[in-house]
Amino acid sequence: MVDQPDNTHPWQGVVDNPWRRLRQFTAARIGLGRSGVSLPTHEMLAFQLAHAQARDAVHTPLDFAALSQQLERLSEQHAVLNREPPLLLHSEAVNRMTYLQRPDLGRRLDDASRVLLQQEQHSPKQPFDLALVIADGLSATAIAHNACGFIAALATELQQDSQDWRLAPVTLIEQGRVAIGDDVGELLNARLVLMLIGERPGLSSPDSLGLYLTYAPQRGLNDARRNCISNVRPEGLPWQQAAQRAMYLLRQARQLKISGVDLKDRSPSLDADSNATISAHHNNDASPTDAQHNFLL
């Protein structure tokens, strides 16, 4: 059925796609060109690189020692942060392979970590206002690139707030999933927990940081009790804006004593269709063009 190869003309190289200039409208891989019906070499290799970076984001262990040092320096610069060195904890997922296959284990602290937090012996009469919890999640790259930048921006917001914020020691969790933050918050006796976690990496976004907020955290809460801010990174939702949104939610949650679907996000910077869960696709600056003005029509 296939045509005979045409050997009467010399090979002209890869067939170009002149509509590639439409990439001004989309980050999608359009107009890649072709050799026969196949991807040109440079596009095939570019894809492999993007995939390799996303894979590395999933499998590179987070450098907890370096992160700890950076956080200690941050606490010297921002008085609102807790001065104790960060506490290093671990989930029940013993390694990365287990973590990927058993999300249930990633949601629970291991025994040693529970003992460590219980030994902290914080007065039950004096709860912390906020516990910051950092977990590697599915992208250590996201934490390495964005955690400290975001916390610095948040610390500035917290310091400028009219009410006092008493922060728990920062906790760092190896092989952690979102729900484990509630475990930590409960054991630390914190009114609020804000979890920073590496999101599932996309091919063009290997370093997205996710933020999850819970009021009155305790073991076993479901997703409906958490507010989420997604895609925190310089190319997505920049640190300062993310800190402002988080601060809005923190203030509201503390005042109304709720979080999750009951806590609607009505911060002024948000789009009209605000929702308790801020979607991953908030950076919608370009208002969609009217269909009638589309170039295909």
Next chain:
Amino acid sequence: MHKTYRYTLGSKTYEFRHLADLLARATPARSGDRLAGVIARSAEERAVAQMALADVPLSNFLNEALIPYEQDEVTRLIIDDHDAAAFAPISHLTVGDFRNWLLSDHASSAMLAQVSAGITPEMAAAVSKIMRNQDLILVAQKCQVTSAFRNTLGLHKRLSTRLQPNHPTDDMNGIAASILDGLLYGSGDAVIGINPATDNVAQATRLLHLMDDVIQRYDIPTQSCVLTHVTNTLECIEQGAPVDLVFQSIGGSEATNSSFGFNLATLAEAQQAALSLQRGSVGNNVMYFETGQGSALSANAHHGLDQQTCEARAYAVARKFSPLLVNTVVGFIGPEYLFDGKEIIRAGLEDHFCAKLLGLPMGCDVCYTNHAEADQNDMDNLLTLLATAGCSFVMGIPGSDDIMLNYQTTSFHDALYARRVLGLGAAPEFEAWLEKMHIMSNAPGACLNDALPPAFAHSLQSLPANSGDTDQEANHG
């Protein structure tokens, strides 16, 4: 009353608590069944379970509901709609005999179509568990299922594609750019289908108008769909939006579907609403369903069943509504359900086989996420196997990379590769259109023209020249 299943191996007797337990222990290993705690405890137990399962009469599946009849409307659908006359030719077989029968020359395409309504999802799931990959391919290839709306899908030696022009902010020009790219690569005969980034009625309506206008302007023999919740599509129809197909993600238990926010009555209502619009030109299949192993477990609605059996039960839901398209989004949820390329490939073949056997126009979103142990080579393997098995359609997306859903699926290039190596064509109406529009000079041979087709060159003329990419383009030109 549950029956216990036993199998004696030497001095050791294996016992399986009931049919659901036996099915779960017999299923090839995968992470979701491990997560659910229903997986075989050893490789030997799995092999023994498969031997025990092979001895089970098919008629047992009609007498032992895996999820109680009283509790689950999917079970009621399976039992109440069972066609005893169609079942008659295979009613005396065990699961093991059934495999032999399916593989035999006696089970022709016509014979398979005849017994289809007599096969329950559990029978299909059971026999798939004792089949090798080549068995799943061989039998699926014999099952011919066609469906039609503005073109005819599923014909012999055809492989169609869903053009999936997603954009992270639903930017209309961004979506149109991906539609153009896809059309110029011969993609889009199964459907032009968008996963909206902002999921509401107003947005769906806007996207529906965009696609309808494009389809009308270029007179494309295809259909469009916005993959939004069935209740949103119902509202769109009520408001007069140009809806071709109704979409819904479905699962294999009533509780799964409740967690998705619909029941069978909702689907029936939506089907009637879409039919009333009479927008099809060559057929009236107006439903589009997506499925995928793991969704029932993810919704905590699996009732102790293994994930592949749950998946097969979803096909009973699909079958009820004569869909144009069904596809399993096989590697989308992540490695906690299908861990690596091996598990994804096996699941894709199982899903395709079971659905085809049950008479569905089955396609597959051949895909993976970045935290799964899989890469493009695994996708090449599954695509090639499914295209060989007669898969109705796959996804087509620019460069395999979905920038909205953050996962990798098959590209326009990939579909052309499969068509070329296996000598497959697009839907006949669409194939004729590709030649008429000068996109392809030999559509059955998957030969694209080098020059920009005149109709589309005209569309591009109105655009401002853009820097950036054009420079890069020149380097590789």
